[in-house]
Amino acid sequence: MFEQLDQIEKEAKAALANVQSLDDLAAWRTQWTGKKGSLAQASQSIGKLDPKDRPAFGQRFGAIKQALSEQEATLESRLQSAALHQELEEDAVDISLPGRAANIGRLHPSTQSLRRIQHIFAEMGFQVWESREVESDEYNFELLNMPAHHPARDMWDTFYVQSDDPQQKVVLRTHTSPGQIHVMRTLNPEPIRVILPGKCYRYEPVSARSEMMFHQVEGLVIGRNITMADLKGTLANFARRMFKDDVKVRYRPSYFPFTEPSVEVDIECFICGGEGCRICKKSGWLEILGAGMVHPTVLRNGGYDPAEWSGFAFGMGPERQTMLRYDIDDIRWFFSNDGRFLEQFG
Ligand code: DAH
Numbered sequence: 001m002f003e004q005l006d007q008i009e010k011e012a013k014a015a016l017a018n019v020q021s022l023d024d025l026a027a028w029r030t031q032w033t034g035k036k037g038s039l040a041q042a043s044q045s046i047g048k049l050d051p052k053d054r055p056a057f058g059q060r061f062g063a064i065k066q067a068l069s070e071q072e073a074t075l076e077s078r079l080q081s082a083a084l085h086q087e088l089e090e091d092a093v094d095i096s097l098p099g100r101a102a103n104i105g106r107l108h109p110s111t112q113s114l115r116r117i118q119h120i121f122a123e124m125g126f127q128v129w130e131s132r133e134v135e136s137d138e139y140n141f142e143l144l145n146m147p148a149h150h151p152a153r154d155m156w157d158t159f160y161v162q163s164d165d166p167q168q169k170v171v172l173r174t175h176t177s178p179g180q181i182h183v184m185r186t187l188n189p190e191p192i193r194v195i196l197p198g199k200c201y202r203y204e205p206v207s208a209r210s211e212m213m214f215h216q217v218e219g220l221v222i223g224r225n226i227t228m229a230d231l232k233g234t235l236a237n238f239a240r241r242m243f244k245d246d247v248k249v250r251y252r253p254s255y256f257p258f259t260e261p262s263v264e265v266d267i268e269c270f271i272c273g274g275e276g277c278r279i280c281k282k283s284g285w286l287e288i289l290g291a292g293m294v295h296p297t298v299l300r301n302g303g304y305d306p307a308e309w310s311g312f313a314f315g316m317g318p319e320r321q322t323m324l325r326y327d328i329d330d331i332r333w334f335f336s337n338d339g340r341f342l343e344q345f346g
Pocket residue numbers: 174175176177218219256258259290291292313314315316
């Protein structure tokens with residue numbers, strides 16, 4: 001009996017020396033010191049002993065049990081701290097690694113361009129106005145010197161909006177020019193120096209060169225002695241600030257129903273310096289806007305007497321200017337929400 005206890009102690013200690021992990025230790029406990037382990041089984045044989053030997057057996061049993069559990073506890077705490085150590089090592093954060101860049105949003109290239117244009121004109125003393133996108137036929141065409149059936153209406157393919165009033169046709173504005181009449185009728189009889197940025201709509205097949213929706217910036221200046229020289233000075237100044245300090249500007253005769261005379265404004269191609277290239281289509285010039293002296297009929301429609309007042313107006317497309325500036329070959333990039341395009345405009 002006593003030898004059995006000694007044997008168990010020896011074997012249990014030897015087995016404990018081989019324990020490598022907390023799992024091993026749990027298995028060891030089950031086999032040796034647990035409720036149904038070898039030690040507990042051996043203790044049951046106490047009943048077969050001569051009663052006088054029982055106290056000695058009990059003492060021996062207790063001593064072995066205590067020795068084993070002390071060794072077990074020491075080993076357990078050593079294994080636990082080793083496991084914790086390993087876990088901390090595996091989860092360690094390398095604080096010397098550069099962080100991942102957070103993808104922050106940015107302004108849309110059209111917005112950036114609009115803001116740039118607004119900033120330039122604000123510096124020249126222009127106010128920024130907004131005007132409605134849903135317009136009457138009257139404001140979009142008639143008051144701009146295009147009565148019904150005027151052939152110039154063909155310059156703008158129009159979205160018509162269902163309206164309750166059969167007398168009044170409603171359209172999505174095809175250009176920002178109707179804002180001119182709103183401003184004149186509001187500010188009359190004060191002199192005017194405003195720009196009107198906003199969205200326009202055209203009923204055209206979407207292609208690389210035309211979108212259904214795009215932006216324009218309208219400009220209107222009205223005063224007592226405004227001449228073509230003011231138009232030229234203002235727009236050349238704009239072109240210099242927008243594109244390049246020493247950019248060359250050219251005024252080409254053109255036609256718009258709401259201005260007389262009308263011009264289109266070109267700048268010397270900044271890609272080839274006027275030599276002729278793919279961007280300027282070999283002409284050496286890039287068209288950036290349309291302009292002219294406000295037509296007497298339009299002045300009158302705004303409540304300004306053309307005998308006393310004169311003015312100039314202009315209209316430009318920020319998407320078009322951005323396309324020229326960055327050599328973008330398709331206007332659809334602007335509104336197709338492709339991150340690869342948009343993120344190039346930090
Ligand atoms: N509204 C014209 C367009 O959409 C652009 C324009 C040309 C506006 C001449 C003007 C102007 O104010 O004077 O094509």
